[in-house]
């Protein structure tokens with residue numbers, strides 16, 4: 001009886017040791033803050049397939065608009081987020097439509 005109990009405990013220990021911790025199923029993502037009329041960081045590097053999330057923290061409205069037309073957030077107000085997944089390698093320049101001096105870049109490797 002005692003041996004059986006020990007065997008059970010042993011089995012449990014083995015099961016707990018080797019049971020995989022639920023792997024986080026999420027793609028990598030990078031965040032860009034939109035703050036004080038700037039994109040922070042101004043330049044981000046991601047791998048193909050990764051997401052970039054822009055978080056709008058300014059009172060003034062902004063956009064995240066690709067120069068090549070590949071993406072456009074539309075008008076973002078404070079608290080809005082915009083996500084784009086970059087599947088192709090390359091260099092993507094973007095701008096805020098309302099404030100052309102606000103520029104940023106995403107490099108996809």
Ligand SMILES: [Cu+2]
Nearest residue numbers: 062096098099
């Ligand atoms: Cu702007």
